[in-house]
Amino acid sequence: MSTERKSTPEAPDEAPVSGPRPARLTAAAALAAVEGLALLAGGVYMLVMGLAGDPDNPEQATTGGVTLIVLALLPLLAARGLLGLRRWSRGPAIITQIMALPVAWQLLQVDSALIVAGIALAVVSVTSLVLLVNAETTEALGIRGPGNTA
16 A cells, blocks of 8 residues: 555645736735725724723724724735735635725715725725726636636
């Protein structure tokens, strides 16, 4: 009986695609990372204020902070995957942008400085979506269109 272990190829969704990374893909990864870091910063702020500050509802502030910190993982992991040319990373990156659009819309509905944040978030989200669905990006990630099996 042989004790050699046969190597199994990586699953196609997990294997990185070889080749140079297009600038559009790098830009999409950077925008996803910025969104993730903004969520992380907001979550840490809410958590600290919920624990050390004097919020109206400390439990709600703490829960909101922890939720934002956990949600920050999605765009941060997507950004890392995009930089590594991992084809699975495009889905979470697109989901992040789609989730950000209603948030941007809500920020645009208030009469305060949050309107500027809503505009910035909308611009970043739409720009990221355009970069993520670009043909150069999908080709670099090894994503084939419908009917292209070769």
